Amino acid sequence: MSYDTQDEEFSAVEVTHSPARFSGIIAVAAALLAVVTTALVAPLSAPVGLFGLAGVAAGLFVFESERLTTAGTGIVFIGIVVAGFFGDVPEFLLFAALATIISFDLGSNAFSVGRQLSDQTDTQRGEAVHVAATVFVGVVAAGLSYGLYIVPWGSLTVPALTLLLLSALFFIWSIRQ
């Protein structure tokens, strides 16, 4: 009878599952970088990119909708393709594409961490390692392909290019299975 629920009323901690902040901020920053870079290549593509950026940011921090964030990243990327039509600056386009894909990955990771853990959880270290891994892989890959791009290779004729592209397509198909 001494058991008194009133004295011991400690309520449960609140648990919320919004996207992880750290990854989210970096995802938005990466998208912003991509938009700025494409705008430098072709200012005409800036509105498209900004529209996508708004989608990424709103999806992460306002509506908490993964679909919206993914769609936003896609639009940022369309901005890059549009910019490619107008101005062919390979370095900038490569960098923008890299930033977009990093934003794509971190955005989805932010949602995943938020769902599986929570806002109140200490997620800093886990997120940081993921960011580092993704950026590292991207930078190495971009560096490699840029290196291959600037080295003069015999003569890249149209038929050779076709075959190269076809082979890439087949590889991608096989990987996707």
Added chain:
Amino acid sequence: MDIETLLNRVLIAIGAILFAAAAAMIVVPDLSSALPSATQGVFLVGIIAVVTGLGVVRRRLRGEVEETVTPNPERPAGNPMPGEDVDRMLYEMTHLRQGVSENREHLEERLENLAVAVIRNREDCSVEEARRILEAGEWTDNETAAQFFQGERTAAEEAGLSESLLSGTDDVAAFENRFRVTVEELIEVGDVDVSHDVDVEETDDRSFFDRLLGRSADDGDDDDAVESNWNESNSSVPSFDTSEPFEDVSLQHTNRWLGVTAFALVAVGAGVVTFTPGLMLAGTVGIAYTIYARVSAVPRTEGLVVEREFDVEDAEPGDLVEVTLTVRNESGSMLPDLRMVDVVPDSFVVTDGVPRLHTALQSGAQAQVEYTVRVERGEYQWPLLVVARDFSGGVERTSLVTPEAGMRVVPPLRVTNDVPVRAQTTQYAGDVDTKQGGSGLEFHSVRDYRPGDPMNRINWKQVASTGELATIDFRQEKAATVTILFDTRQSAYISAGPDEPHAVDHSVHAASDMFGALYEQGNLVGVAAFDTVPCWYAPGAGSEHLENARVLFAQHPALSPRPPERQDHESQYIDPMTHVRRRLPSTSQVFLFSPLADDYAAEVARRLDSEGHLVTVISPDVTVDETVGQRLTRIERTARVRYLRERGIRVMDWDPDERLSLEVEKAQTRWA
């Protein structure tokens, strides 16, 4: 599966051949002259690439990322609130249009029985008489309420049934309205305590609003309400019951990189079509990530060493215990993405900190997380849910790691204050005053002297005045046999709110204190519960008995903080009281702990009473009065309490917000 691998190999082979041909052409440019100039071909391939890329985008937008859904062990278990069944029936009828006639019949019958009980109690008459008053509509001035129980209305309605099928809405809404009015009228007539009045006039809006308020606990789709969940319900992990130190739950591809190929395909395709080398170059990053996503290593979580420490050794129910969880990676390789959720038992509530951690662990490194839980009786050993991913997050391995450290929470059986025990006793000496004369303290009677009476009980004053020997009898003090009986059927696991303890918790907490007090008063105390799991601990005495009782309170499945429905017991259609009745000593009095949530509980008390046991019912009142269903349940409970009291059964109507000791004192003065 075989065809897929075969297809895969074919695709890779074709790709390799094409690649070799392209390489050959770059190195030896003359070769290309062998082929016709194929600008159109390049264009076509570019278009194919873009189209494939768009297809991938579509799949991404449609396809779900597959990942382990973790539980929310911080939150307390959600228990149904009293009256939820009624609200649900009304909701089904008015909003889903399901089971209209069955639900209606059930509700009508239930309300009628209640009305009869209320009238009988008020008019102090027989059941037949009450039924007559009810049917005549003499019990209330409210016409709608009076009509509810009058037969001719039903006949008229049956005639208009086909009509009402067409305009069904009004009919059901009208029924709901009448139901509501009648419940309010019964509150009025039965003089039941409710904290506020509901205006039944503006029914439609109000009722919907009411239901939304009241249905907070049971509706999953009601997001803004206080959510509560048992560990299992929302998680994709099927069961957390494991005795293995390490158990793999699943290993899956998360598909989280699905769609990254689209970046490559669209960029390269667009680059080819428009002859923009920059876009083709940009597309290569996408290809690189596609490969990165496929290169995966299964994280070696079996090398994780998990230790759990508690700052309190012998916790008692309600204590706050600080838990320190240490995770060390001894797998010999790095674990780059570890998501861990400590699956705290359902009956525990996390009050500070979060039992989760997201980290990466080098080989040999360790991480720690601290949190505080409010513990509940029982013996526990619980697993840590580990969701480990590789660097890219493409592969996810889910496992349960259970550290050895367990926790046993045993109620202390404290002695707090006296419990009024009734005068049904054993032959043993004790504390309870009986009606028999003999040796004792309190004066009982004076009787003729019989040879052998002790000298100190001879009434010397009488001897002096009359010269005749007389003996004084005192009231004999005997020990009683008390059986503490719990109502732990599914229906007793109800609570006044999603965050509140349920009635069984209230009962067991109160009873574990009461047990100590009864024992200290020298009574023989036993414990029983009526449930599908038989629980019986015969009344006894001695320190061993006390210790066994503590363990029983803590560990017996029938007294578990988890409702029977959630436990793995085969439910059987047997009278849950059978085993208790068979074993209950005929001289035992009974302390019945029950929220009186249904008629069965009251019936048990009545039957035990008629079998000659003195019954005291201690009933934690967990009813609330927001929705019509909750209000109805409150009247029903009040009617049950009155019914029992009418039969001379002691009922302690206990509001769990108050201390039971105060309630006991109040009751004692009332009964004295």
